[in-house]
Amino acid sequence: MNEADELFLSRWYAVRSLLGDKWVPAVLMAVSAGPLRRVEILSTIRSYSRSVEWSNRLDVLHDSILTKVLKKLTDEGLLTRSQKSEVFPPHVSYGLTPAARDFVSVMSAVVDWAGRHEQVILRARAVRDGVVDVHWHGEAEPQR
Numbered sequence: 001m002n003e004a005d006e007l008f009l010s011r012w013y014a015v016r017s018l019l020g021d022k023w024v025p026a027v028l029m030a031v032s033a034g035p036l037r038r039v040e041i042l043s044t045i046r047s048y049s050r051s052v053e054w055s056n057r058l059d060v061l062h063d064s065i066l067t068k069v070l071k072k073l074t075d076e077g078l079l080t081r082s083q084k085s086e087v088f089p090p091h092v093s094y095g096l097t098p099a100a101r102d103f104v105s106v107m108s109a110v111v112d113w114a115g116r117h118e119q120v121i122l123r124a125r126a127v128r129d130g131v132v133d134v135h136w137h138g139e140a141e142p143q144r
Helices: 003-018 024-030 038-047 063-075 098-116 118-128
Strands: 079-084 091-096 132-134 140-142
Touching (some): 024 063, 024 098, 038 063, 038 091, 063 079, 063 091
């Protein structure tokens, strides 16, 4: 493997680690239109018509989990945290940093790819879930 390949893979895995928490994409999407308060982010995410593909339907984003995700994303430099102390209680809002805005923009190309290659995504999910067997020559066959 050459140096360019190693750098590419290193950065690919670094990006993948940013998405380690299942709620990160939802939080980034929620604030992509502009800064929101924690309760607004929670409400926005809960309003999404979720499918089991991205989050178990039984899973609910609790306030305590959102607080941890917001802190993680702020600490990592993906979210800004703004506080207006002149009001009571203090008004705290979260927004995308320029790096996060760029990241969401780049991810839209990946999402477009997933839409164009939905059969690949569906097959990978079926293989992962044990719904199909994949033979050595690459053909998938439903398990009986």
